[in-house]
Amino acid sequence: MKRSSWKITLFFIACSWAGINLAKTARADVLLPRGAEWKYEASGANLGSAWRETGYDDSDWLSGDAMLGFGENYIVTTLPSGHITYYFRVAFNFNGDPNEIETLMLLADYDDGFVAYLNGQEVTRQEMPSGNITSTTTASSHESGDFEEIDISDYKHALVQGDNLLAVEVHQSSAGSSDLAIDIELFTGTGGGGGNPPGLTRGPYLQMGTPTSIVVRWRTDSPSDSRVRYGTDPTALNQVVDKSELTKEHEVLLTGLSPQTWYYYAIGNTNGITYSGSDYYFRTAPPDGTRQKTRIWILGDSGTANNDARAVRDAYYAFTDTTHTNLWVMLGDNAYSSGTDPQYQAAVFDMYPTMLSKSVLWPAFGNHDAGSASSNPPEGVFYDIFTLPASGEAGGLSSGTEAYYSFDYANIHFICLNSHDIPRSATGPMNTWLQQDLQNNNREWTIAFWHHPPYSKGSHNSDTEGRMVEMRENSVPILENGGTDLVLSGHSHSYERSFLLDGHYGTSGTLNNSMIKDGGDGREDGDGAYFKATPGPASHEGTVYVVAGSSGKTSGGQLNHPAMYVSLNTLGSVVVDVYRNRMDLTFLDDNGDRQDYFTMFKGSTTVGIATVVSTFAGEAFDGGATLNWQTRSENRLAGFEILRATELNGNYQMVASYVTNPALKAAGNTSVPQTYHFTDNGLVNGAVYWYKLVSVSYSGEKNYYGPLRLAPASVFANALNNGEIPSRMELHSNYPNPFNPNTTIRFDLPATSAGFYEVRMDVYDIRGSRVKTFLNGKFAPGSYALEWDGTNERGNPVPSGIYIYSLRANDQQFAKRMILVR
Numbered sequence: 001m002k003r004s005s006w007k008i009t010l011f012f013i014a015c016s017w018a019g020i021n022l023a024k025t026a027r028a029d030v031l032l033p034r035g036a037e038w039k040y041e042a043s044g045a046n047l048g049s050a051w052r053e054t055g056y057d058d059s060d061w062l063s064g065d066a067m068l069g070f071g072e073n074y075i076v077t078t079l080p081s082g083h084i085t086y087y088f089r090v091a092f093n094f095n096g097d098p099n100e101i102e103t104l105m106l107l108a109d110y111d112d113g114f115v116a117y118l119n120g121q122e123v124t125r126q127e128m129p130s131g132n133i134t135s136t137t138t139a140s141s142h143e144s145g146d147f148e149e150i151d152i153s154d155y156k157h158a159l160v161q162g163d164n165l166l167a168v169e170v171h172q173s174s175a176g177s178s179d180l181a182i183d184i185e186l187f188t189g190t191g192g193g194g195g196n197p198p199g200l201t202r203g204p205y206l207q208m209g210t211p212t213s214i215v216v217r218w219r220t221d222s223p224s225d226s227r228v229r230y231g232t233d234p235t236a237l238n239q240v241v242d243k244s245e246l247t248k249e250h251e252v253l254l255t256g257l258s259p260q261t262w263y264y265y266a267i268g269n270t271n272g273i274t275y276s277g278s279d280y281y282f283r284t285a286p287p288d289g290t291r292q293k294t295r296i297w298i299l300g301d302s303g304t305a306n307n308d309a310r311a312v313r314d315a316y317y318a319f320t321d322t323t324h325t326n327l328w329v330m331l332g333d334n335a336y337s338s339g340t341d342p343q344y345q346a347a348v349f350d351m352y353p354t355m356l357s358k359s360v361l362w363p364a365f366g367n368h369d370a371g372s373a374s375s376n377p378p379e380g381v382f383y384d385i386f387t388l389p390a391s392g393e394a395g396g397l398s399s400g401t402e403a404y405y406s407f408d409y410a411n412i413h414f415i416c417l418n419s420h421d422i423p424r425s426a427t428g429p430m431n432t433w434l435q436q437d438l439q440n441n442n443r444e445w446t447i448a449f450w451h452h453p454p455y456s457k458g459s460h461n462s463d464t465e466g467r468m469v470e471m472r473e474n475s476v477p478i479l480e481n482g483g484t485d486l487v488l489s490g491h492s493h494s495y496e497r498s499f500l501l502d503g504h505y506g507t508s509g510t511l512n513n514s515m516i517k518d519g520g521d522g523r524e525d526g527d528g529a530y531f532k533a534t535p536g537p538a539s540h541e542g543t544v545y546v547v548a549g550s551s552g553k554t555s556g557g558q559l560n561h562p563a564m565y566v567s568l569n570t571l572g573s574v575v576v577d578v579y580r581n582r583m584d585l586t587f588l589d590d591n592g593d594r595q596d597y598f599t600m601f602k603g604s605t606t607v608g609i610a611t612v613v614s615t616f617a618g619e620a621f622d623g624g625a626t627l628n629w630q631t632r633s634e635n636r637l638a639g640f641e642i643l644r645a646t647e648l649n650g651n652y653q654m655v656a657s658y659v660t661n662p663a664l665k666a667a668g669n670t671s672v673p674q675t676y677h678f679t680d681n682g683l684v685n686g687a688v689y690w691y692k693l694v695s696v697s698y699s700g701e702k703n704y705y706g707p708l709r710l711a712p713a714s715v716f717a718n719a720l721n722n723g724e725i726p727s728r729m730e731l732h733s734n735y736p737n738p739f740n741p742n743t744t745i746r747f748d749l750p751a752t753s754a755g756f757y758e759v760r761m762d763v764y765d766i767r768g769s770r771v772k773t774f775l776n777g778k779f780a781p782g783s784y785a786l787e788w789d790g791t792n793e794r795g796n797p798v799p800s801g802i803y804i805y806s807l808r809a810n811d812q813q814f815a816k817r818m819i820l821v822r
Contacts, residue, residue, distance in 0.1 A: 030185065030186075030187045031092050031094055031164075031186045031187055031188065032090060032092045032166060032184065032185060032186035032187075033185060034066065034107070034147070034183055034184075034185045035065055035066050035067075035076070035183065036065070036066055036090055036092075037063055037064065037065050037066075037090070038063065038064065038065075038066060038068060038088045038089065038090045039058045039061040039062070039063050039088065039089045039090065040061060040062055040063065040064065040068060040077075040079065040086065040087065040088045040089075041058075041061050041062075041086070041087040041088075042062075042079040042080055042083065042086050042087075043083075044082070044083035044084075044085070044135075045135070046085075046134065046135035046136075047087055047135070051087055051089070051167065052117040052120050052167040053120045053165075053167075054119055054120060054163075054164075054165045056089075058089050061089070064076070064077025065077055066182065066183035066184070067109065067144075067181055067182070067183040068088070068181070068182050068183070069111065069144075069170075069179065069180040069181035069182060070179060070180055071177075071178045071179025071180065071181075072111075072144060072145075072179050072181055074181075075181065079180065081177075081178075081180070082175060082176075083172070083175060084135065084136055084137070084138060084171055084172050084174070084175050085135040085136075085137070085169055085170070085171050085172075086169070086170045086180065086182075087167075087168075087169050088167070088168045088169070088170065088182060089165060089166070089167045089168075090165070090166050091163060091164070091165055092163075092164055092165075092166065092186070093162065093163060093164070094159055094160070094161060094162065094164055095161070095162075096161070096188070097161065098156065098157065098159045098160060098161060101153075101156045101159065101188045102153075102188075103151065103153045103156070103188065104151075104152050104153050104155065104156040104159065104186075104187075104188055105149060105150065105151055105152065105153070105186070105187055105188070106123075106124065106149070106150040106152055106184055106185070106186055107147040107148070107149055107150070107184065107185040107186075107187075108126065108147065108148055108150055108182075108183070108184050108185075109144050109145070109146060109147045109148070109181060109182070109183045109184075110126065110127075110142065110144055110148075110170065110181060110182050110183075110184075111142055111143055111144035111179055111180055111181040111182075112127055112139040112140065112141055112142045112170075112171065112172050112173045112177065112180075113125070113126055113127030113128040113139025113140060113142060113170070113171045113173075114126055114127075114128070114139075114168050114169060114170045114171065114182060115128055115133055115168070115169050115171075116152075116166065116167070116168045116184070117166070117167040117168070118152070118155060118158040118159065118164065118165075118166055119158050119159070119160060119164055119165055120165075120167075121155060121158045123152040123155040123158065124150050124152050126142070126148075126150070127139045127140040127141075127142045128140075128171060133169070133171075137171055138171060138172065138173055138174060139171040139172060139173050140173065141173045144179070144181035146350070147183075147185070156188075166184070166186060168182065168184065170182045198220035198221060198222045198223070198224040198248075198269065198273060199220060199221045199222070200218060200219075200220055200267075200275045201219050201220060201221050202218060202219035202345065202349050203217055203218030203219060203267075203349065203356065203357070204216055204217065204218040204265075204267050204275075204280065204356070204357050205217050205218070205349070205356035205357065205361065206282055206356065206357070206358070206359065206360045206361070207360060207361070207386060207387040207388075208360065208387050208388065208389055208393060208394055208407075209282070209284065209285055209327070209360035209394070210284070210285055210393070210394050210395070210407075211257075211259035211260070211284055211285045211286060211287055211288065212255065212256065212257045212258070212259060212284065213253060213254060213255045213256075213257060213393075214253075214254050214257065214282060214284065214360065215251060215252070215253050215254075215387045216228050216250075216251075216252050216254065216265065216267065217249070217250060217251045217252075217387065218250045218267050218275075219248055219249055219250065220248050220250065221248070222248065223246040223247055223248055224246060224247075224269040224271070224273070225242065225243060225244050225245065225246060225269050225270050226242065226243040226245070226247070226250040226251075226252050226267075226269060227240060227241070227242050227243075227252075227267070227268050227269050227270050228240070228241050228252045228254060228265055228266070228267055229265065229266045229268075229274070230254060230263050230264065230265035230266075231263065231264060231265075232258075232261060232262060232263060232264070233264070233649065234264040234281070234648075237264060237265065237266055241253075241254055242270055249384070250267070251387060252267075257284050258284065259284055259285065259286055259287045260283065260284060260285070260286040260287065260290070260292070261283065261284050262281060262282075262283050263281060263282055263283070263284065264280060264281045265280050265281065265282075266280060267280075277357070279353075279354040279357045279358050280357050280358070281357075281358055282358055282359070282360070283324060283326070285326075285408075285409050285410065286409075286410050288395065288408055289410070289411055289443070289444075290410045290411060291410070291411050291444070291579070291580040291581075292410050292411075292579070293577065293578070293579045293612075293703070294326045294327075294409060294410050294412060294577070294578045294579070295320065295323055295324065295325050295326050295575065295576075295577055296325075296326065296327055296328065296329065296447075296575070296576040296577075296578070297316060297320070297325050297327075297328040297329070297355075297359075297573060297574075297575060298328070298329050298331065298449075298488055298546075298548050298573060298574035298575070298576065299312075299328070299329070299330050299331065299548075299551040299573050300330075300331035300332070300333075300488075300489070300490030300491075300547075300548040300549040300550065300551050300573075300574075301331070301332070301333040301366070301490045301491065301493055301549040301550070301551060301552050301553070302330060302333075302334065302347070302351075302551035302552045302573075303333050303334045303335040303336045303339075303343065303344075303347040303348070303368065303552055304336055304347065304552030304553050305335075305336070305343070305346040305347040305350070305351060305552075306552065306553075308552055308553055308571055308590065309347070309351060309551065309552040310351070311571065311590035311591075312551050312552070312571055312572060312573050312590045313351060313352065313573075315572070315573075315588055315589065315590050315591060315592040316573050316575070316588060318592050319575065319588055319592055320575070321614075321615050321616070321617065322615075322616050322617070322705065322706065322708065323613075323614075323616075323705075324358075324359070325355065325358075325359045326359065326409065326410075327359060327360050327361075327362060327409060328355060328359055328360075328361055328362070329361075329362050329363070329364070329414075329449055329488065330348075330361065330362075330363040330364060331364050331366070331449055331450070331451055331488060331489060331490035331491075331548060331549065332363075332364040332365055332366025332367070332368075332369060332419075332420070332450070332451030332490050332491070333366035333367065333368040333369065333451065333490060333491070333549075333552075334347060334348055334363055334366065334368075334369055334382075335347040335348060335368070335369065336368055336552070337368055337371065338368060338371025338372055339368055339369035339370065339371045339372040339373060339380075339381055339382060340371070340372045340381060341372070341381050341384075341385075344381060344385055347552075361386075362388075362407070362414065362416060363382070363386055363388075363416075364416050364417075364418070364449055364450050364451050364490075365382060365403065365418050365420055365421075365451065366420060366451040366490065366491070367420050367451065367452075367491075369381075369382045369420075370420055370421055374421055375401075375403035375418055375420070375421045375422050376403065376421060376422060377401070378401060378402045378403050383402055386402070388402040388405050388416075389402075389405045389406075389407055390402045390405060392406075394407035394408065395407050395408030395409075395413070396408060396413065396414075396415070396437055396440075396441070397433065397436055397437040397440050399430075399433050399437075400433075403418045403422050403430075404416060404417050404418045404422060404430050404433070404434075406437050408443060410578070411443055411444040411445060411578070411580075412443055412444070412445045412446070412447060412578055413441045413443035413445070413446045413447070413537075414446075414447050414448075414449070415434065415437065415438075415446070415447070415448040415449070415479075415484075416448075416449055416450065417430060417434065417448065417449075417450040417471075417475060418430065418450065419450040419451050419452035419467050419468075419471050419489075420451060420452070420467065424467065424470040424471060424474055424475065425470075425474060426473075426474040426477075426478075430475075431474055431475055431478055434475065434478050434479070434482075435478050435482070438478065438479070438481075438482025438483070438484075438537070439482070441482065441483075441537055442536055442537070443536065443537070444535060444536050444580075444581065444602065444603075445485050445486075445578055445583060445602070446482065446483060446484045446485050446486075446537055447484070447485065447486045447487075447488065447576070448479055448484050448486070448487045448488070449487070449488040449489065450471065450489055451489060451490055451491050452465070452467040452468045452471055452489060452491050453468060453471075453489035453490070453491055453492060453496075453545070453547045453549075454468060454471050454472035454475075454476050454487070454489070454545060455472065455496070455498060455504075455508070455545050455547070455561050455563045455564065456468065456489075456491070456492040456494075456496055456547050456557075456561060457492075457496070457508070457557055457558045457559055457560050457561040457564075457567070458492030458493060458494035458496060458547060458549070458555070458556070458557035458558075458559055458567070458569075459491075459492045459493045459494065459549075459555035459556060459557045460491050460492045460557075461557075461558075462508070462561070463507040463508055463509075468491070472504075472505055473505055476505060477505060479543065480502055480503070480539070480540055480543055481539050481540065482537060482539070483534070483536070483537030483538045483539055483541065484537075484543050485532070485543060485544070485583065485600065485602070486543065486544050486546065486576070486583070486585070486600075487543060487544070487545045487546070488546050488548055488574065489545075489546070489547055489548070489549070490547065490548060490549035490551075491547070491549050492547050492549050492555070492557060493549045493550050493552075493553050493554050493555035493556075494547060494549060494550050494554060494555070494556070494557060494559060494567065494568060494569050494570075495546075495547065495548060495549075495550050495566075495567070495568045495570055495572060495574075495587050495595070495596065496546070496547040496559065496561060496564045496566070496567045496568075497544065497545075497546050497547075497564060497565055497566050497567075497585075497587070497596055497598070498544055498545040498546070498563045498564050498565060499516045499517075499518060499519050499520075499522075499544075499563065499564075499565050500516070500517040500518035500522070500530045500542035500543070500544055500600075501515055501516060501517065501542060501543055501544070501545060501563060502515060502517050502540045502541070502542050502543065503515045503540070504563060508561050508562055508563065511562050511563055515563075516563075517530075517541070517542035518530050518531070518542065521565055521598065522544070522565070522598030522599060522600065523597060523598055523599065524599055524633075524671040525671055525672075529598070529599035529600060529601055530542065530544065530598060530599070530600040530601070531600070531601050531602075532600065532601070532602045532603075533602075533603070534602065534603060535581065535602055535603030536602075536603075544585075544598070544600065545563070546574060546585070548572075548573065548574045548587070550568075550569075550570060550571050550572055551571070551572065551573050553571070554569050554570065554571055555569075556569050557569070565598075566596050568587070568595055568596070570587075570589050570590075570595055571589060571590040572587055572588050572589040572590055572595060573587075573588055574586070574587055574588070575588055577612065579612070581601055581602045581603045582599065582600070582601055583599065583600045583601075583602075584597065584598075584599050584612070584632075585597060585598055585599075585600075611631065611633065611634050611635050611636075611637045611695055611697070611703070612631060612632040612633050613629060613630070613631050613632075613693070613695060613703075613705055614630050614631065614632040614673070615628070615629055615630045616628075616629040616693050616705045616706060616708060617629070617708070618691065618708050618710050619710070620683075620689075620710040620711050620712045620713065621712065622685065622712065622713065622714050622777065623681065623682065623683055623685060623712055623714075623777040623778065624679060624680055624681040624682065624683050624712060625679070625680045625683060625689065625691070625710040625712060626677060626678070626679045626680075627642065627677065627678045627679075627680070627691060627693070627708070628675070628676070628677050629675075629676050629693055629705070630673055630674065630675045630676070631666070631667075631673065631674045631676075631695075632673055633670065633671045633672075633673075634666055634667050634668060634669060634670050634674065635669060635697075636668065636669060636697050636698040636699070637666035637667070637668060637669075637695060637696070637697055637698075638658060638665070638666060638668075638696050638697060638698050639657070639658020639659075639664045639665045639666045639695075639696055640657075640658055640664045640666065640676065640678075640693060640694060640695055640696065641654055641656065641657045641658065641664070641693075641694040641696060641702075642654065642655050642656040642657075642664070642678055642680070642691060642692075642693065642694075643655070643691065643692040643693075643694060644680070644689055644690065644691055644692075645689070645690045645707075646687065646688065646689060646690070647690065648690055648707060648709075650690065652690070652692055655680060656678055656680075658696065661678075663676070663677065663678065664676065664678065666695075668698075682778065683712045683778065684712065684755070684756040684778040684779060684780045685712050685713055685714045685717070685719075685777060685778060685779045685780065686711075686712075686713065686714075686719045686779055686780035686781075686782050686784070687711070687712065687755075687756065687780040688709060688710075688711045689709075689710050689711070689712070690706075690707040690708065690709055690710075691706055691707060691708045691710065692704055692705065692706040692707050692708075693705040693706055693708075714775060714777070714779070714784075714786075716774045716775060716786040716787075717761075717774070717775055717779070717784040717785065717786040718784065718785055718786070719782050719783070719784055720746070720782070720783040720784060720785050725750060725751050725781045725782060726748035726749065726750050726781070726782070726783055727750055728748070728750055729747075729748060729749060729750055729809060729812055729814075730747065730748045730814075731745075731746075731747045731805075731807045731814035731815075731816060732745070732746040732747060732748075733816060734788075734805065734816070734818045737818050737819060738818075738819040738820070738821045739790075739818065739819070739820060739821070740790070740820065740821050740822060741789055741790045741797075742787055742788065742789050742790070743787070743788055743790075743818060744785055744786070744787050745761075745785065745786050745787075745788065745805055746783065746784065746785045747761075747783075747784055747807050747809075747814075748782075748783050748784075749779060749780070749781045749782060749783075749784070749809060750781055751781045752781060752810075755780065755781075756778045756779060756780050756781075757778070757779050757781075757809040757810050758777075758778060758809070758810055759775050759776075759777065759778070759779045759807070759808070759809050760773070760775060760776045760807075760808045761773070761774040761775040761776075761786070761805065761806065761807050761808075762774070762805070762806050763788065763803055763804070763805050763806075764803065764804045764805075764806065765798070765801065765802075765803055765804075766801060766802045766803070766804070771792050771793075771798055771803065772788070772791070772792050772793050773793070774786055774788070779809075788805075790820050797822075798820065799820075799822065800820050800821050800822040801819070801820060802817055802818070802819055803817070803818050803819075803820060804816070804817055804818075805818060
């Protein structure tokens with residue numbers, strides 16, 4: 001079993017390039033990261049006070065990664081319920097000088113209360129009474145779900161150079177409590193050049209992305225200047241943009257970027273305060289008009305900041321998996337109930353931090369956003385938070401206002417209208433601009449979005465509600481004349497999706513067959529995909545209308561509008577995938593199930609299908625790795641190639657191809673999902689591998705997926721090295737010796753030009769008969785430990801006696817004795 005201290009050290013080495021500084025105080029050193037491995041005792045026993053001390057023997061405690069607890073869907077290690085008190089210990093290393101620390105901070109996410117001890121000294125208690133604490137002491141009620149910052153600088157003298165111990169006892173409000181949770185981060189703070197450093201309180205988040213530019217925004221709790229460091233190599237952020245203005249609301253424009261390129265970045269100020277993380281990256285938009293695969297995530301009325309919104313979010317994250325979200329859209333009512341700044345913090349910035357930091361968000365203005373903002377002129381919270389293209393900065397025609405705007409991405413033209421507090425008359429400024437914008441548009445696809453839907457019988461009725469009526473009567477004719485393909489709205493807290501429509505501008509009762517261009521389901525496996533004959537924008541060839549207002553709650557309604565093919569009172573979000581002349585729309589519910597879908601083609605008289613790889617994942621094992629992927633559909637697909645490298649940005653070599661491996665041959669042409677697998681054997685335990693999946697068409701066109709990181713590890717031997725490679729090969733004496741029933745065996749492998757050793761380790765009895773083979777495979781240089789429980793190959797206990805354990809690494813062999821005493 002791995003010791004916690006090793007895991008923590010490895011985490012810090014792996015992440016130190018990025019300076020992962022995500023709390024509200026600037027950090028000099030993360031001593032204990034979130035998600036660390038802890039020892040725990042969860043039997044309900046009364047351990048007194050000795051367990052808090054550094055010398056306490058916790059070797060018989062179990063271990064697991066945080067978050068630890070039960071009763072919450074974000075628990076990583078599940079503990080048994082039914083007790084008041086649970087005990088936790090974690091070792092960590094501090095290499096600095098304790099006298100130079102300015103602040104010592106905890107970030108804790110917990111339920112219900114806890115007391116923390118650093119090297120045996122109490123440093124904080126939260127939701128716990130004063131006085132003596134016992135195993136029967138109950139806590140006040142406190143819910144987990146957010147990390148809270150706790151200053152323990154008064155106890156920084158308890159920190160020592162070298163090995164340290166953090167011990168925590170978590171108490172419930174009662175033994176019958178339905179949930180328990182604990183995860184803690186420990187870090188030291190610095191002054192950042194004098195005074196109090198600015199702490200990161202919001203973001204970063206990306207705005208107004210183009211092929212050559214992007215806006216990076218964030219908020220701090222005190223004014224400072226702004227700096228963004230960025231580059232195409234995550235280990236070398238060698239480009240810098242500074243802004244000298246002292247502000248809490250930081251907004252930095254990066255220009256001169258290369259189209260369709262991955263960039264990594266860090267934010268901070270010129271005093272050396274830096275924040276970055278594993279999700280601080282983005283991909284610039286492709287050159288205008290590029291017919292590439294584009295994934296768009298649509299959220300409507302998502303601003304509830306509750307578990308429903310989290311479930312919808314998590315369902316999409318699981319669905320998109322390793323497929324990058326090129327951009328995402330909010331359809332209004334982004335923060336309930338009145339769009340205040342704290343409500344935006346809870347409903348947007350605390351809800352979607354990783355998506356905000358790596359994909360550009362394009363928002364629409366809803367009626368609840370209007371509780372703290374107005375659009376004529378644009379002012380208030382909504383317009384303070386977002387940076388939107390008023391002057392055509394991202395493509396499209398300049399609107400002169402952030403209240404409505406357009407932008408281009410690849411071969412798609414997007415239009416965002418304001419259906420709430422901008423005049424909606426046919427000849428007003430917005431619809432006049434809309435007509436001109438569409439006249440200038442030549443993109444293959446056109447998607448429009450706003451808040452109030454033109455067709456709905458959900459929680460709002462488009463026959464009677466004024467804004468909905470005006471958008472249908474005044475804006476929809478302009479959009480259909482301009483060749484718009486898809487319209488997305490929210491407002492009604494449901495999902496409704498129309499047939500392919502044109503010319504329906506009256507109430508629901510006026511719909512007739514001449515207004516339905518295609519009355520089918522739009523599905524390739526049903527009535528057939530929707531088809532529009534002209535490749536680009538063409539008047540009155542049909543539009544699909546989608547109400548997607550159930551990303552935060554559902555509110556029912558009649559759900560019987562005759563223009564709709566499907567109407568659902570179901571939580572969910574919409575995923576739009578565009579590739580060349582094909583568009584696929586999926587309604588994904590909060591459980592990750594596909595509740596509706598359709599396909600639309602443009603410009604070809606022969607309706608084909610596109611190749612869509614929907615998932616790419618893998619799992620490492622002892623000496624190997626298995627890759628798994630699925631296609632949602634295939635079009636003239638010959639097969640797949642597997643590429644492998646030993647570094648993220650290293651030299652990827654082909655390790656398998658459909659040409660020689662029948663398992664990698666594709667189905668060719670199909671709309672039925674296909675599942676594929678590949679197993680890569682003979683890998684080196686302790687090493688890290690990166691994989692890319694390549695799909696190859698009949699004509700040789702290739703598309704790349706990944707990379708995917710996998711690290712094979714032995715079933716028996718755990719890697720112990722903290723980044724340091726041993727200087728010589730050594731087989732250590734087992735400990736304890738004599739032993740009963742378990743003993744630990746360690747061995748060291750120094751650096752080698754081959755990069756790995758062929759390792760075998762066996763146990764023999766005193767007569768020379770082999771009792772058990774532990775290891776027989778490839779191992780990278782490093783230090784390893786394995787545990788023997790005194791059993792043979794069949795798992796049966798062996799008798800007391802002297803046993804020989806032997807290590808052979810390439811042409812070198814070592815052996816030592818150990819004594820088993822039953």
